Amino acid sequence: MNSRNSHEKQTARRVLRSACAIGLTAALTLSLTQIAHAHRVAPPSVPGDLEVPPGNKAFLVGHAFGTQNYICLPSATGFAFALFTPEATLFTHRDKQQATTHYFSPNNNPFDPADKGVIRATWQDSRDTSTVWAAAEKSSSDPNFVALGAIPWVKLKVVGAQDGPTGGDRLSATTFIQRVHTAGGSAPATGCAAPADVGKKAFVPYMADYYFYFDPDADR
Numbered sequence: 001m002n003s004r005n006s007h008e009k010q011t012a013r014r015v016l017r018s019a020c021a022i023g024l025t026a027a028l029t030l031s032l033t034q035i036a037h038a039h040r041v042a043p044p045s046v047p048g049d050l051e052v053p054p055g056n057k058a059f060l061v062g063h064a065f066g067t068q069n070y071i072c073l074p075s076a077t078g079f080a081f082a083l084f085t086p087e088a089t090l091f092t093h094r095d096k097q098q099a100t101t102h103y104f105s106p107n108n109n110p111f112d113p114a115d116k117g118v119i120r121a122t123w124q125d126s127r128d129t130s131t132v133w134a135a136a137e138k139s140s141s142d143p144n145f146v147a148l149g150a151i152p153w154v155k156l157k158v159v160g161a162q163d164g165p166t167g168g169d170r171l172s173a174t175t176f177i178q179r180v181h182t183a184g185g186s187a188p189a190t191g192c193a194a195p196a197d198v199g200k201k202a203f204v205p206y207m208a209d210y211y212f213y214f215d216p217d218a219d220r
Contacts, residue, residue, distance in 0.1 A: 044180045044211060047140040050155040052176040052213050060170075060212040062090025062099040068151060068185040072192035072200040079194065081187040081202060086121070090210055098126045100171070102210070107133040109162040121156060123177070123210070128168020133160035134177050151185035151206060154178070173214045181209040 041058035066088025070081035085104040092099050105122040107115050110133070120133035134156035141152045156177045163169045185206025191197060 041211070043213075044178065044209065045145075046153060046155075046178060046180060047142045047145055049138045050140055050153055050178060050180075052155065052178070055217060056175050056213040056215050058211050058213050060099065061093060062210050062212075063093055064088040064090045064102060064206075064208045064210055066102065066206065067203040068187075068206050070187050070202045070204065072197045072202075074198065079192045079197060081192045083187070084201075086206075087203075088206075088208075090123070100125050100210075105133070107160040109133075110160040112159065115159050120159060121177075123171060123174075123212075125164070125168060125170045128166070128170055129164035130168045130171040131162045131164075132158050132171045132174045132177075134158045134174075145180075147183055149184070149186055150182040151208075153180045153182060171212065173218070174212050175215050175218065176213040178211040178213075179208050180211065181207075183207045 041061055043052075043058045066086060068083060069085050069087060071084050072079055073082045075082075086102055088102040089098055090100045090102060091097065100123045102121070102123050104119050106117045107120045108117075108131075110116050110118070120135060122131060122133050124131045137155050137157050139152040139154045140146065146153055156179070158174050158176065161172045161174065163172050183206060185204050185208075188202045188204065191200060191202065
């Protein structure tokens, strides 16, 4: 009787171990599938000079709602509105959750020490506060892509990155960012034409999609 009970217990333990192994394998497979799917972002169609270098992969896209903020200043031709910062919130396309905030700020953690403190386009992750700073490389107002009256599409190269205070790093490995599918945001055509207008500000609503890329082979 004892021998039979012992055999049954051993059999039950083997079945339980097998079930656990199968369950763990299935969970791991599902997890890896979800991770792979999360990084499977199709790059947008862009003018040729806005394409990122081969090897870089899109991993995040955010839809931005905000303003392009201008100030009237003296210029070489008289007076003109100059951009002093964007202010935008980026939301994910799939679940409409806040992804990042976008603005100008000093580059606090540059790859090149000479860029320390330079005002750059900035994106900060809304969850882990990892931050990247980027410099514009190319822009395009090609009417085959860019809507009439919209700000240009832009390719930016990341020139600084910083993990969040608790180690968050969702944005830290970003290499390039594209601003595409823009609507609105252009500087006003009027309101900045005389000395009395200097200092006047204009907050112009805009929308855009921002695509974030990383290089899986980069060693950073």
